[in-house]
Amino acid sequence: MENMRDAFGKVLTELAAERDDFVVLDADVAGGTGTYHFREAYPDRFIQCGIAEQNMFSMAAGLAESGIIPIVTCYAVFASMRAIEQARNSIAYPEFNVKIAASHLGLDVGPDGATHQALEDIAIYRSIPKMSVVSPADPIELKAVMPYLLDNTGPLYLRTGRSPLPNVFDENTIFEHGKAQVLREGTDATIMAVGVMVHRALIAADVLAKEGISCRILNMSWLKPMDEAAVIKAAKETGAIVTCEDHNKYGGLGGAVMEIVCEGCPAPVERVAVNDIFGASGEPEDLAKEYGLMPDDIVKAVRKAVSRKL
Amino acid sequence: MSVSKYDELEKFAAELRKSIIIMNCHAGSGHPGGSLSCVEIISWLYCNEMNYSTENMNDPERDRFILSKGHSCLSLYAALAEKGFFSKEAFKTLRHAGGILQGHPDRLKTPGVEFNSGSLGQGFSFALGCALGAKRAGRKNRTYALLGDGELNEGQIWEGCMFGAHQKLDNMVAIVDYNKFQSDDLNTNITAIEPMNDKFKAFGWHVIEIDGHNFREIENAFTRARAMTGKPTMIIAHTIKGKGISYMENVPKWHGSLCPTGKERECAMRECGCEELI
Numbered sequence: 001m002e003n004m005r006d007a008f009g010k011v012l013t014e015l016a017a018e019r020d021d022f023v024v025l026d027a028d029v030a031g032g033t034g035t036y037h038f039r040e041a042y043p044d045r046f047i048q049c050g051i052a053e054q055n056m057f058s059m060a061a062g063l064a065e066s067g068i069i070p071i072v073t074c075y076a077v078f079a080s081m082r083a084i085e086q087a088r089n090s091i092a093y094p095e096f097n098v099k100i101a102a103s104h105l106g107l108d109v110g111p112d113g114a115t116h117q118a119l120e121d122i123a124i125y126r127s128i129p130k131m132s133v134v135s136p137a138d139p140i141e142l143k144a145v146m147p148y149l150l151d152n153t154g155p156l157y158l159r160t161g162r163s164p165l166p167n168v169f170d171e172n173t174i175f176e177h178g179k180a181q182v183l184r185e186g187t188d189a190t191i192m193a194v195g196v197m198v199h200r201a202l203i204a205a206d207v208l209a210k211e212g213i214s215c216r217i218l219n220m221s222w223l224k225p226m227d228e229a230a231v232i233k234a235a236k237e238t239g240a241i242v243t244c245e246d247h248n249k250y251g252g253l254g255g256a257v258m259e260i261v262c263e264g265c266p267a268p269v270e271r272v273a274v275n276d277i278f279g280a281s282g283e284p285e286d287l288a289k290e291y292g293l294m295p296d297d298i299v300k301a302v303r304k305a306v307s308r309k310l
Numbered sequence: 311m312s313v314s315k316y317d318e319l320e321k322f323a324a325e326l327r328k329s330i331i332i333m334n335c336h337a338g339s340g341h342p343g344g345s346l347s348c349v350e351i352i353s354w355l356y357c358n359e360m361n362y363s364t365e366n367m368n369d370p371e372r373d374r375f376i377l378s379k380g381h382s383c384l385s386l387y388a389a390l391a392e393k394g395f396f397s398k399e400a401f402k403t404l405r406h407a408g409g410i411l412q413g414h415p416d417r418l419k420t421p422g423v424e425f426n427s428g429s430l431g432q433g434f435s436f437a438l439g440c441a442l443g444a445k446r447a448g449r450k451n452r453t454y455a456l457l458g459d460g461e462l463n464e465g466q467i468w469e470g471c472m473f474g475a476h477q478k479l480d481n482m483v484a485i486v487d488y489n490k491f492q493s494d495d496l497n498t499n500i501t502a503i504e505p506m507n508d509k510f511k512a513f514g515w516h517v518i519e520i521d522g523h524n525f526r527e528i529e530n531a532f533t534r535a536r537a538m539t540g541k542p543t544m545i546i547a548h549t550i551k552g553k554g555i556s557y558m559e560n561v562p563k564w565h566g567s568l569c570p571t572g573k574e575r576e577c578a579m580r581e582c583g584c585e586e587l588i
Binding site (some may be wrong): 023024047049050052054055056057058059060061062064065066067068085086089090093094095268 | 323370374416417418424426428429432433434435436437438439440441442443444446449465466469470472473476499534
């Protein structure tokens with residue numbers, strides 16, 4: 001079990017040994033995001049921007065114009081709200097090749113409380129044209145996605161959590177980028193999960209299997225572009241969907257899936273998400289219990305979705 | 311510099327003023343006041359200062375000009391057309407559906423435009439990134455950013471000032487088009503920005519104050535900026551909003567979303583030497 005921020009810092013350092021086409025920008029949170037690993041190994045490729053995210057984002061576009069790939073790092077709440085207009089107007093609109101890597105997602109931030117918890121970032125980033133959004137489920141997927149991001153031109157928002165996450169994948173997993181990944185096949189319902197919720201979905205599926213409910217599990221790392229075909233296939237073949245995310249219930253994975261299902265193949269969808277309220281301080285696990293993001297909550301949602309089948 | 315070169319610059323500036331009025335009248339809106347105030351600065355940059363032309367517009371070694379006060383794009387479009395980046399025919403399409411000239415600059419639609427500016431403060435930071443990128447790549451090219459005085463209200467400007475000084479971006483020159491007015495009123499009635507010179511100095515910039523309509527002073531300032539090492543340069547250019555059209559000068563309503571009509575139009579065309587709208 002590796003901490004996502006350590007995994008992020010280390011993969012940056014490993015990649016830097018292989019290629020010199022990127023730099024890392026930081027807003028005085030290298031300890032929090034894990035980029036201190038990179039700073040120690042490659043100080044010349046680490047650009048300290050200070051606590052000034054708006055300048056950092058627009059400045060990154062200028063660096064990209066000069067042919068360097070900037071990886072802009074900060075907490076998700078600042079990437080998705082304080083500097084969002086810079087992400088839109090300086091990066092996405094002119095189509096600059098800037099990678100925005102945000103850590104500290106959702107309630108998983110824990111004790112720092114509501115001001116540091118980003119429960120809105122999927123909704124915000126996926127509404128910006130030309131912007132891709134990806135949210136790996138574990139350190140192995142994070143490491144797999146990074147070279148792909150650097151090799152593919154265009155603005156992108158990468159979400160990484162803060163807590164140690166159990167590995168969902170083994171080291172030999174092959175990732176098909178832009179695709180929803182089938183982690184387990186099933187026939188009665190599909191659980192679509194993102195980030196920290198993926199391993200909880202696997203636990204929930206085990207409980208449901210004992211009740212005789214067979215669940216397909218999809219890892220929905222690619223929030224934009226979203227694998228619409230996989231969503232419609234799940235609606236057709238399993239007839240019920242449950243979405244799971246450490247994000248507000250509005251505008252996130254659940255909202256995006258509902259858009260696709262309603263257009264493509266109507267089926268009941270239940271959302272396991274934060275119920276449109278601000279978080280509070282607490283250990284991530286305690287908050288997940290309080291706000292309904294645990295495997296038990298997924299189990300209940302699946303039962304409900306199955307009971308609503310058309 | 312010979313006198314004839316200054317004469318050439320005066321002629322170029324007069325052409326820009328004419329183009330600004332033509333575009334403004336075709337569009338039926340736009341921002342004539344702030345476009346007219348920065349005409350001499352833009353003329354100098356495109357005629358004498360920058361290594362930038364239709365020949366090298368995609369060359370990494372070219373100099374960059376970022377119009378951070380993007381609403382004044384009429385002056386930028388006028389200069390680019392004069393320098394052959396596109397035909398003056400395009401003036402008719404300003405702010406019209408399907409046209410190449412957007413209400414604010416767009417690098418994907420208009421040849422010669424470097425950045426999608428208009429959201430104030432962002433062009434300045436973008437220019438800092440261009441300057442830092444050039445330094446990191448070991449390139450000798452320079453970056454220029456034109457700011458509005460009202461734009462200095464934006465907090466991002468001061469984030470950028472700290473960053474530019476800290477990074478010692480001496481390959482970067484920013485110019486404030488200090489025409490004393492912002493969208494609604496005089497700066498002094500919105501949010502006072504004086505002492506501007508001291509503010510930039512305190513933020514670690516090399517500061518030069520000039521008359522922004524005087525080519526000799528403009529030349530002198532950019533020459534001094536080139537000689538500066540270890541610090542970015544901020545040129546505070548005192549200008550007149552609406553410069554060149556008598557009834558627009560220092561009148562706040564000509565900041566934006568207006569175009570001269572009826573007798574105003576006749577007067578503007580006469581004063582800028584424009585015989586007909588091309």
